[in-house]
Amino acid sequence: MNRELLEQQLSELPIAQYEFFRTEELEFAPRIRMICETECPRYGKTWACPPAVGTVAECKARCLSYPEGLLITSLAEVSSTSHMEECLATRPAHEAMTRQVIELLEAQGKEVYGLSTESCAICKECTYPSAPCRHREQMLPCLESHAIVATALADKYGIEYLYGPQVVTWFSILLYR
Ligand code: SF4
Numbered sequence: 001m002n003r004e005l006l007e008q009q010l011s012e013l014p015i016a017q018y019e020f021f022r023t024e025e026l027e028f029a030p031r032i033r034m035i036c037e038t039e040c041p042r043y044g045k046t047w048a049c050p051p052a053v054g055t056v057a058e059c060k061a062r063c064l065s066y067p068e069g070l071l072i073t074s075l076a077e078v079s080s081t082s083h084m085e086e087c088l089a090t091r092p093a094h095e096a097m098t099r100q101v102i103e104l105l106e107a108q109g110k111e112v113y114g115l116s117t118e119s120c121a122i123c124k125e126c127t128y129p130s131a132p133c134r135h136r137e138q139m140l141p142c143l144e145s146h147a148i149v150a151t152a153l154a155d156k157y158g159i160e161y162l163y164g165p166q167v168v169t170w171f172s173i174l175l176y177r
Contacts, residue, residue, distance in 0.1 A: 001105075001108050001109075001110065002108060003020075005108075006104055006105070006108065009104050010072075010101065010104070013097055013100060013101065014074055014093075014097060015072050015073065015074060015097065015101075016073045016074050016075045016160075016169070017072075017073050017159045017160065018070060018071060018072045018073070019070070019071045019153075019157040019159060020068070020069070020070055021068075021069050021070075021071060021153060021157070022067065022068060022069070023063055023064055023066055023067050023068060023069050023175055024064065024067075025153065025156070026063065026069070026148055026149075026153060026173075027148070027149040027152040027153070028056065028059075028060045028063075028146070028147045028148060028149070029147055029149050030056050030147055031147075032144050032147045032148065032149060033050060033056050033144075033145065033147045035144065036049065036050050036142075036144060036145055037050065040119075042118075042119035044128075045119065045126060045128060046119050046120045046126040046128050047120065047126065047127070047128050047132075047133040047136075047139060047141075048119055048120035048139055048140065048141045048142050048145070049119050049120075049141075049142055049145050050145045052128055052129070053141050053142070053145045053146065056146075056147045059145070059146040059147060060146070060147070062113065062146075063113070063146060063148070063175055065177070066111075066112075066113050066175035066176055066177045067177055068175070068176055068177065069173055069174060069175045069176070070101070070105070070173075070174045070176070071150070071153055071154070071157070071159065071171065071172070071173050071174075072097075072098065072101060072171075072172050072174070073154075073159060073160075073161065073169055073170060073171055073172075074093070074094045074097060074169075074170050075163065075167055075168065075169055075170075076090030076091075076093070076094070076167070076168045076170065077166055077167055077168075078090065078166055078167070078168055079166065080165055080166065081165050081166065081167070081168055082165070087168045088118070088121070090168055090170075091117070091118060091121070091170060092121075094116070094117075094170035094172070095116055095140060098114060098116050098140060098172040098174070099114075099138065099140075101172070101174060102114050102174060105174060105176050110176040110177065111176060111177050112174055112175070112176045113174075113175040113176070114140045114141075114172065114173075114174050114175075115140060115141050115142070115143035115146060115148070115172065115173045115174075115175070116140035116141075116142065116143060116170075116171070116172045116173075117142065117143060117144070117150075117170050117171050117172070118142055118144075119142055120139050120140065120141075120142070122134075122135050122138060122139060123135070140172070143171065143172070143173050148173065150171045150173065153173075154171070
């Protein structure tokens with residue numbers, strides 16, 4: 001991979017921070033999936049969430065089949081991070097940027113498995129579970145659903161994610177081979 005070219009391209013996008021890593025560095029913790037199951041209203045509502053994404057073991061095995069990864073973050077200002085609707089309204093820009101980075105990796109011949117934060121909101125009404133996903137190529141499964149402890153990776157590489165009550169930090173993890 002031409003890392004220099006990619007980093008030049010990344011510098012032209014509204015990415016707050018990024019880091020390349022080995023997928024084996026990821027920490028998987030079933031407690032993250034427990035939060036999906038017990039606290040998230042989107043559980044069982046989309047193809048991007050559990051149980052549609054598979055078991056934690058299946059998700060982990062899928063992730064590890066892509067040996068390398070790129071973590072990217074972006075920031076969005078909101079009146080308060082406790083206003084979930086306002087926070088979620090800032091997510092499409094992060095998702096669009098994530099897809100741009102996926103395209104950059106694909107342009108270098110990489111097969112990419114992209115994961116992003118939260119549930120999928122591409123369609124007004126998800127087809128789950130009665131029909132296949134309408135936009136499988138664009139859909140980014142939720143990284144929390146894969147039991148990935150994104151903050152552990154962020155802490156390891158000095159990626160900031162706590163900017164106070166008026167800034168949302170969005171994460172994406174792009175695994176590739
Ligand atoms: S792209 Fe549409 S059908 Fe597929 S997971 Fe997202 S909302 Fe559901």
